[in-house]
Amino acid sequence: MTNRTEASRPRRLRTVLFVGLGIVAIVVIAAAWVGVRALLAKGELDAIVPLVDDVKSAASDRDLNRIDTLASELADHAERATALTSDPVWRTAEAVPWLGPNLAAVRIASSQLDQMSRKVVQPLVKVAQQEQKTSSGGSLDIAGISAAVKPLAVAASTTHRAARDLAAIDTDALIAPLASGIHRLSTVVDSADATLGSLSKVATVVPGLVGADGPRTLLLVIQNNAELRTGGGITGTFIQVRVADGRLALTGIADSSQFRRRDASIIPVPASLTSLYGDVAGRFVQDASIPADFELTGRLVSAWWASRAGTAPDAVVSIDPFVLKSLLSVTGPVVLPDGSTLTASNLVKRLLVDPYMTMTTEQQTAFFAEATSAMFARLFGKGLDPLAWVQGLQDPVREGRISVWSADVSEQKRLTATVLGGPAVRQTLSGKDAYAVYLNDRDGGKMGTFLKTSITAGTAQCRQDGVRTVGIDVSLTSTAPANAASLPVSMTGGGLYGAKAGDIGLIVSVSAPKKAFFGGVFLDGKPIPSTNVVDGDFAVSAAHVDLPPGRTGVLEFRFTLEKAREPVILHTPLVNDPRIRTATPTCG
Incomplete structure (x- = not known):
């Protein structure tokens, strides 16, 4: 018995040794496998960095074809990086102390880049290309605008998930170069998340506002920041626009001098507003933008316009000269009837300062009417480049310079969930x-x-x-x-x-x-x-x-x-x- 026991010991030792060597071999092979794939994934991710800069440059040039090509390249690299970092061996290695968090971060970044390439960048480029083809001669492609709602919603939800997953990465546990890269990626994605989140909500309202359900009358109100009000400035210029079958027509212009002051408010206003600013918000048309509640501003402006024109608008859109300045920076200058030009660099001075220093009230009225007509023709008289409009409007929207009210209850409810809902809504959001x-x-x-x-x-x-x-x-x-x-x-x-x-x-x-x-x-x-x-x-x-x-x-x-x-x-x-x-x- 003793001899058999002693004889079996070498066999058990050999078995343990072989098992141990096998485990070591598996670990070595797995480490090599993960190491090689990590290097390959790093190469794919490194290739994406210059592509992102190229996309930004192409966007500045509004070169949609170039963006489309770059987006395809970016998607290919992101897809390969995802494939390299999503196999079972890689996921198992994520449990290894110190190394694991770094591997997990690479996998998450690769996966989110892949998702955003396929569900955000490429679909939105296709939408913009289609809009560019079908919007011409100052007309709006209403069907195309309606068709953009779903891709924008998908893009917004995808970007929000990416922002959430990237924010959950503990960058303190990562090696410095990777932590820096994750931080840069998170910054870009967070910005896109905020933009697309707002844009997707706004997109649900735009088709109706521009006539998808029939002709609409929009009242564009230009606030004058030289005389400050809560929303930006006095409501000084009023432009009525008719939208039908995708075509925009300017059908009326007025300025604040054409509305008489009232002894009583044109519609009821809250007592709290009167306590803060005096009994003026509903008695002077210039003071319609005093309320932080833009729904009240919209109803005030609508009532004022109806008192003059006989009919109320379907919606009120409030902007200020800085919105026009931003649009002119991407569309080019406007030539006025006197031969002078309005440019992005001189527009604010020419609209907010010069008229009040050099013109009579009658001359101011005539000048604003001429400038308004010329800018309308410049902005809407040619093909409407969607990318140019997005570029021109993103900063004014972020700065709270654009607000919208709709007389349609359903549309107004959706507007109050967006940054276009006015000052009070923006504070809530x-x-x-x-x-x-x-x-x-x-x-x-x-x-x-x-x-x-x-x-x-x-x-x-x-x-x-x-x-x-x-x-x-x-x-x-x-x-x-x-x-x-x-x-x-x-x-x-x-x-x-x-x-x-x-x-x-x-x-x-x-x-x-x-x-x-x-x-x-x-x-x-x-x-x-x-x-x-x-x-x-x-x-x-x-x-x-x-x-x-x-x-x-x-x-x-x-x-x-x-x-x-x-x-x-x-x-x-x-x-x-x-x-x-x-x-x-x-x-x-």
């Missing part, structure tokens, strides 16, 4: 930590071109009960010349509306989350009177300030709120964009 700074002129002139602003926001723990203090500081500077009082009355307001001629007079309000408590307003460190009301879904605090030429004033708004986090800041679209920064407010 920005989350529970969003605060909006609104500026409304009270000098009656066009002094907004001389206004420089900056906004500082932050939170501090000033109490023992866990409630935090939120500070929103608004720094305002008048760059008006020392002799501003001698400028034309149409520029200064002539001291007739509450501020001295040459001063910039403002009502500054901060819209906070509804559950916030008011903590007062301070001007240059000293407490001043303020109006504090709940307006719709927000707690709003407002105060007045006048700025003589060269003066800087800092308004400090304070709120208290449980579990307050760093504020997200929105603001009235301005002539000069404000600098926004974060700082901890002082307590006491």
